[in-house]
Amino acid sequence: xxxxxxxxxxxxxxxxxxxxxxxxxxxxxxxxxxxxxxxxxxxxxxxxxxxxxxxxxxxxxxxxxxxxxxxxxxxxxxxxxxxxxxxxxxxxxxxxxxxxxxxxxxxxxxxxxxxxxxxxxxxxxxxxxxxxxxxxxxxxxxxxxxxxxxxxxxxxxxxxxxxxxxxxxxxxxxxxxxxxxxxxxxxxxxxxxxxxxxxxxxxxxxxxxxxxxxxxxxxxxxxxxxxxxxxxxxxxxxxxxxxxxxxxxxxxxxxxxxxxxxxxxxxxxxxxxxxxxxxxxxxxxxxxxxxxxxxxxxxxxxxxxxxxxxxxxxxxxxxxxxxxxxxxxxxxxxxxxxxxxxxxxxxxxxxxxxxxxxxxxxxxx
Numbered sequence: 001x002x003x004x005x006x007x008x009x010x011x012x013x014x015x016x017x018x019x020x021x022x023x024x025x026x027x028x029x030x031x032x033x034x035x036x037x038x039x040x041x042x043x044x045x046x047x048x049x050x051x052x053x054x055x056x057x058x059x060x061x062x063x064x065x066x067x068x069x070x071x072x073x074x075x076x077x078x079x080x081x082x083x084x085x086x087x088x089x090x091x092x093x094x095x096x097x098x099x100x101x102x103x104x105x106x107x108x109x110x111x112x113x114x115x116x117x118x119x120x121x122x123x124x125x126x127x128x129x130x131x132x133x134x135x136x137x138x139x140x141x142x143x144x145x146x147x148x149x150x151x152x153x154x155x156x157x158x159x160x161x162x163x164x165x166x167x168x169x170x171x172x173x174x175x176x177x178x179x180x181x182x183x184x185x186x187x188x189x190x191x192x193x194x195x196x197x198x199x200x201x202x203x204x205x206x207x208x209x210x211x212x213x214x215x216x217x218x219x220x221x222x223x224x225x226x227x228x229x230x231x232x233x234x235x236x237x238x239x240x241x242x243x244x245x246x247x248x249x250x251x252x253x254x255x256x257x258x259x260x261x262x263x264x265x266x267x268x269x270x271x272x273x274x275x276x277x278x279x280x281x282x283x284x285x286x287x288x289x290x291x292x293x294x295x296x297x298x299x300x301x302x303x304x305x306x307x308x309x310x311x312x313x314x315x316x317x318x319x320x321x322x323x324x325x326x327x328x329x330x331x332x333x334x335x336x337x338x339x340x341x342x343x344x345x346x347x348x349x350x351x352x353x354x355x356x357x358x359x360x361x362x363x364x365x
Contacts, residue, residue, distance in 0.1 A: 003066065009202035010060040013209055014053060020216045021050035029223065034230045040100075041093040042219055048086035049212060055079040056205075065201070070128050074119045077135050080187070081115050081142065087183055088146035091176055095153045097233065111142075143187040150180050159305075161232060163295055164280040166273075166310035167340050168348075169232050172225040175218040186211050235281055256289065260297050263287045273313040274338040280306050311348050314338045318349065322361040330357050 024046030029035045055076065059065060065072045085108050092099045115138070122131035154177050161169040186208065267287065272278070284291040295306060302309050318337040321328065334345035334357075349357045 003063070006065075006202045006205075007060060009205040010056050013205050013212075014056045014060060016209060017049050017053035017056065017212060020212055021046045021053055024049065024216070024219060032227070034227055034234075035223075037093055037097055037230070038223065038226045041090045044086050044090035044093065045215065045219065048083045048090065049215075051079060051083055051086065070123065070132065073132055074123055074135070077132075077139055078112075078116050078119050081139055082112050084139070084143045084146055084187060085112065087187075088150055091150050091180065092153060094173070094176065095150075095157050099153075115139075140187075143184070147180055147184045147187075151177065154180070157233075162305040162307045164235065164291070164306060165232055166278045166307055166338070167276075168307070168344055169229060171344075172222070172229050175222065179215060179218060182211060182214070232279075235279070256293055257297060257301075260287065260289055260293065261301070263289075264297075268313065271317065273310050274317065274336065276338050276340055278310065278338075310338075312352070315349055315352055318345070318357065319360070319364075322357065323364060326361065326365055333357065 024042045027042075029039050029042075058075070059072075064075070089100065089108075115135075119135055122128065122135060125131055154173070157173065158170040264287065267273075267283075272283075272286070280291045280295060284294045287294065298304060298306055298309050304312070314337045318333050321333050321336060325333075330346070331342050334342045337345065339345035339348070346356055349360070353360050355363070
C-alpha cells in the first residue's frame with residue numbers, strides 16, 4: 001500500500017468528520033420544546049460521526065493498519081457495531097417519540113459490550129480469519145436488522161401522514177429513507193470492505209465523504225421542516241374515538257354513513273377541499289364527527305387515503321379551471337386548487353393524468 005496516499009485520504013475525511021460531529025453536537029436550534037427530539041437525534045448522529053472520526057484518528061496517527069492488520073479489522077468492526085446503533089437510534093428518535101427508553105438503551109449497550117468481548121477473545125484464538133469473518137457476518141446481520149426496523153417505522157409514518165393530511169408531509173422525511181438505503185449499502189460494505197486489499201483502502205475512505213456530507217446537509221435542511229412534521233406526529237387522537245364500535249343497519253353499513261355522506265357532499269359542493277393544508281382532524285371537526293369515523297368512511301366509500309381523496313378533488317377542480325380559463329397560469333391554477341406548491345401540483349397531476357398540467361390543457365383544448 002502507498003501509505004502517503006492512505007494518509008492523504010484520512011487527512012481529507014478526518015477534519016470534515018470532526019466539523020460535522022461537533023457541529024451536530026453543539027449547534028443551536030430554536031428555543032422551542034418541539035425541537036427536543038430533533039436536538040437529541042442530531043446529537044446522537046454527531047456522536048456517531050465522532051466515534052468514526054476517533055477510529056480514523058487512530059488509523060492516521062498510529063498507522064495501526066501497517067502494524068497489526070487483524071487488530072485493525074477487529075477495531076473497525078467494534079466501531080461500526082456501535083455506529084450502526086447510533087445511526088439507527090438517531091433516525092428512530094425522529095420517527096417515534098417513544099422509541100428511546102432505558103430498557104432498549106441498556107439492551108443495545110450490552111449487545112455492543114458482548115460484541116467487544118467476543119472480538120477481544122477472537123484475537124487470541126487460533127484461526128483468526130474464520131472468527132473475523134463470523135464477526136463481520138454478525139455485524140452485517142445486526143445492521144440489516146436495524147435497517148429493516150427503521151424502514152418499517154418510516155413506512156408507518158408515511159402511511160399515517162397519507163391518512164391524516166392533505167399535503168405531502170412525507171416529502172419532508174423522504175431523506176430518511178434515502179439515507180437509510182445509503183447507510184445499508186455503506187454499512188454492508190464496511191463489513192465486507194474491511195477485508196479490502198491494502199492498496200484500495202484509500203478509495204473506501206474517500207467514498208465515505210459524500211455520505212457524511214449528504215447526512216450533514218439533510219439535518220441542516222430538515223430543521224426548516226421539522227416543526228411541521230412534529231405537529232403532524234403530535235396530533236392527538238382522543239381515546240373515545242375507539243371506545244365504541246359504530247352501529248350498523250340491516251345492510252351491514254354503519255349508521256353514521258348516511259349522515260356523513262350528506263355532510264361531505266355539502267362540504268365538497270362548497271369547495272372546502274381548496275383550503276390549503278387541511279387535515280383529517282380539521283375536517284372531522286367541520287363535519288361534526290370524529291377522525292376515526294371519517295377515515296373509515298373515506299377508505300370504505302372511496303377506497304383511498306385521505307390525502308389521495310383530497311388530491312383527486314383538487315385535480316378535478318384544477319382540470320375544470322384550466323378548461324374554463326385557458327389563459328390562466330399553471331401557478332395560479334395550483335394555488336386556487338389548494339396545492340401548497342407548484343411542484344407538488346405538477347407531480348400529483350402527472351401521476352394521475354400521465355402528463356403535466358400544461359400538456360393536458362393543450363391536448364384538452
